[in-house]
Amino acid sequence: MEFDLIERIRRHTDVHRDDVVTGIGDDAAVVSIPAGRELAIAVDTLVEGIHFPVGTAAADIGWKALAVNLSDLAAMAATPAWALLALTLPTPDEAFIDGLARGFAELATPFRLALIGGDTTRGPLTVSVTVHGFTTPGQALLRSGARVGDVVMVTGTLGDAAAGLRCLAEADTTPYASLIDRLNRPTPRVAAGQALRGIATACIDVSDGLVADLGHICKQSGVGVEIDPALLPRSSAMLTHFHDADALDFALAGGDDYELCFTVPADRASEVAADLSRVGCGATRIGRVVEGAGVHLVDGTGQVRTPDRAGWNHFA
Amino acid sequence: MEFDLIERIRRHTDVHRDDVVTGIGDDAAVVSIPAGRELAIAVDTLVEGIHFPVGTAAADIGWKALAVNLSDLAAMAATPAWALLALTLPTPDEAFIDGLARGFAELATPFRLALIGGDTTRGPLTVSVTVHGFTTPGQALLRSGARVGDVVMVTGTLGDAAAGLRCLAEADTTPYASLIDRLNRPTPRVAAGQALRGIATACIDVSDGLVADLGHICKQSGVGVEIDPALLPRSSAMLTHFHDADALDFALAGGDDYELCFTVPADRASEVAADLSRVGCGATRIGRVVEGAGVHLVDGTGQVRTPDRAGWNHFA
Structure with missing residues (x-):
C-alpha cells in the first residue's frame, strides 16, 4: 500500500x-x-x-x-x-x-x-x-514440443555467471569484470525469443543450469537429448581465467546465464543461427534430440556419460 | 522455477x-x-x-x-x-x-x-x-471520484482484526475466537464491490486503517471527509471485550479489516445498504464528503477533531 x-x-x-x-x-x-x-x-x-x-x-x-x-x-x-x-x-x-x-x-x-x-x-x-x-495465440514457445531429430541450440555463451560468482571471492575482481557483469546484469534474450516464433519446437531459459533446464524440455516433450560438451559456447573471458574442467562445469551446471536453450528442426539450424546473429546474441548448435529420456553428454568419439550435477535447486 | x-x-x-x-x-x-x-x-x-x-x-x-x-x-x-x-x-x-x-x-x-x-x-x-x-471498461471503482455531498459508507464492522491481534497476547484466546478469526481469515468483499459498480463514486479497501485509507480517497478525489465516530459499525464481540476508547481506536486506525469503504450519492445510500445486505455484509453510513482536505471526526454535537493516528505504516 x-x-x-x-x-x-x-x-x-x-x-x-x-x-x-x-x-x-x-x-x-x-x-x-x-x-x-x-x-x-x-x-x-x-x-x-x-x-x-x-x-x-x-x-x-x-x-x-x-x-x-x-x-x-x-x-x-x-x-x-x-x-x-x-x-x-x-x-x-x-x-x-x-x-x-x-x-x-x-x-x-x-x-x-x-x-x-x-x-x-x-x-x-x-x-x-x-x-x-x-x-499471439498458438505462437508461444513451450517446453513440450521438442521432436526426435531436432537439433538443440543455445544463445550466447554459457557458464559466465557461475564463473563470475566464483570470481567474487577473489581480492581483485577487476580482471573478471565481464564475468561478474554477466552475473549481475544478465541480458534477457527477448528479441531472440521473438525471432524463434514459428521455428523453435521447444524453448526454455537457462536459469538453473543447462542440464537442469534442458531436462525440463526432455521431460515435457517425452524425449532425450544428447549434448556434445565440446560444442558448448564458452566465453574467452571464462576460458582465460578458469581451467577446462571448471569452465565445463560452469557451462553445464552453472545457473543464472539467462540464455535461451531451444530445439529446432535440423534443416533450420543455419537459418536460426543467422537470425540470432542479427539480433546480437547468435546461437550455437550443441546437440540433438533423441528417443529416450534425460540429458546425456556424448563426446566426439561417441562416449556417453550422464551428468552428475543436475543444476541448482534452491532447496538442495 | x-x-x-x-x-x-x-x-x-x-x-x-x-x-x-x-x-x-x-x-x-x-x-x-x-x-x-x-x-x-x-x-x-x-x-x-x-x-x-x-x-x-x-x-x-x-x-x-x-x-x-x-x-x-x-x-x-x-x-x-x-x-x-x-x-x-x-x-x-x-x-x-x-x-x-x-x-x-x-x-x-x-x-x-x-x-x-x-x-x-x-x-x-x-x-x-x-x-x-x-x-468492464469505465466501471472499475477508483479512489478519485468522491464528490462533495456524497455519503461515506463502509461494509461489515471495523476494528475486529486489530482487536483480534490484541487478544492473541491473552493466555486463553477462546473467548476471542471470532475476533482472531477476523484477523487470520479476512473475508474479501468481492460481491459487495461488484454490487457497487455504477453506483459508488470512490472505493478503497480498509487494510491500513479507516482514517489512513479514507485519507487516500480524500487526497485522490480532492475532497475532505467528516466521520461521526458514533456511527462506526463495531461488532458485539469487540464491544464485549474492549473498553469504548480501545474499540474506537481499533475501528479508526486498526488495519487488516478488509472491509470496503466507499462514497455514494446521498440519495442512493438506502438502496446500497439494501443491496449489500443481500450479499451478506451490509453497509453503514459513517459520514459525508465535504469541501476541504483530509479526514475529520465530527460528533453529534458538531465538535470536530482530527484523528491523531493515521493508520498503520509498515515503515513507521
Whole structure:
C-alpha cells in the first residue's frame, strides 16, 4: 500500500503506454489487452544471499530482478508490456531504493515496459517481480514440443555467471569484470525469443543450469537429448581465467546465464543461427534430440556419460 | 522455477478455467482475456512477524495471502480470475506447504480463481500473491471520484482484526475466537464491490486503517471527509471485550479489516445498504464528503477533531 516508494521507482522509467488505464495509486492497476493477443505472465523472486550476494549494488539488484522475469517472457516469445514490483526491505533506505530504481529502469525503458503497481513491506531484502507480455495465440514457445531429430541450440555463451560468482571471492575482481557483469546484469534474450516464433519446437531459459533446464524440455516433450560438451559456447573471458574442467562445469551446471536453450528442426539450424546473429546474441548448435529420456553428454568419439550435477535447486 | 511445490499447491484447488491456455510448468503462464474486458492486477506481500504473527497456522497464512489481494480486486469491482504465488520459505516443510495450500484453496475455489504460476525460493517466510480480475471498461471503482455531498459508507464492522491481534497476547484466546478469526481469515468483499459498480463514486479497501485509507480517497478525489465516530459499525464481540476508547481506536486506525469503504450519492445510500445486505455484509453510513482536505471526526454535537493516528505504516 505504500505506493510512494513504488511511484518513486516508476518515475525513473520514462515509459508511457496507452494500454495502462489506471496505473500506480489505486487498489489495483487496470490495463487493456490488444484484440487477438494473449497474455504471458511470470513471477520470479530474488532473495538476498540466495539469488544475489550480500553487498550487490542496488542498481544491479533492480536490473536483475526484472531481467530474470523478462527472460521468462523471452522463452515464451512474448513481448514485454507491464510489471509489478513487490519489494521487501529492512529499512526504507532512499539511496538504496533510488539505486534499485535506476537499475530497473535501465532495463525496462528500452523494452517500453511500464511499472504499473507493487507493494513495499518491511522485512529481509526480497524483490519479487511479476511481468506481463503479449503473445499471439498458438505462437508461444513451450517446453513440450521438442521432436526426435531436432537439433538443440543455445544463445550466447554459457557458464559466465557461475564463473563470475566464483570470481567474487577473489581480492581483485577487476580482471573478471565481464564475468561478474554477466552475473549481475544478465541480458534477457527477448528479441531472440521473438525471432524463434514459428521455428523453435521447444524453448526454455537457462536459469538453473543447462542440464537442469534442458531436462525440463526432455521431460515435457517425452524425449532425450544428447549434448556434445565440446560444442558448448564458452566465453574467452571464462576460458582465460578458469581451467577446462571448471569452465565445463560452469557451462553445464552453472545457473543464472539467462540464455535461451531451444530445439529446432535440423534443416533450420543455419537459418536460426543467422537470425540470432542479427539480433546480437547468435546461437550455437550443441546437440540433438533423441528417443529416450534425460540429458546425456556424448563426446566426439561417441562416449556417453550422464551428468552428475543436475543444476541448482534452491532447496538442495 | 521449482514448480513442483506450486503445482502441489494448485492441486488443492479444484478450478478449471478455459481461459488458461498454459498453466503451471512452463516459463510463463498464458491466458486469454474475454473480449470487451479489461484486467485489474494487484500484488500484496505478507511477511512473517510483520503481517501475521509468528506461529500463525499455515492454512491461515494461505487464506490471508489470497484474501488481501482479492480485497484489492473487490475494491475495484473486479471479478477474480487468476493468481500467481511467490513463496519464500526457510525450509521446504511439506506439512506447512500443504496447510498453506489448503487455506489458499478454501478461498480460491468458491471464486473459481485459478493458480496459474509462481515461484518458490529459500529465505525468510514471505508470501507474495499477484491477482488478476476482469473489469468492464469505465466501471472499475477508483479512489478519485468522491464528490462533495456524497455519503461515506463502509461494509461489515471495523476494528475486529486489530482487536483480534490484541487478544492473541491473552493466555486463553477462546473467548476471542471470532475476533482472531477476523484477523487470520479476512473475508474479501468481492460481491459487495461488484454490487457497487455504477453506483459508488470512490472505493478503497480498509487494510491500513479507516482514517489512513479514507485519507487516500480524500487526497485522490480532492475532497475532505467528516466521520461521526458514533456511527462506526463495531461488532458485539469487540464491544464485549474492549473498553469504548480501545474499540474506537481499533475501528479508526486498526488495519487488516478488509472491509470496503466507499462514497455514494446521498440519495442512493438506502438502496446500497439494501443491496449489500443481500450479499451478506451490509453497509453503514459513517459520514459525508465535504469541501476541504483530509479526514475529520465530527460528533453529534458538531465538535470536530482530527484523528491523531493515521493508520498503520509498515515503515513507521
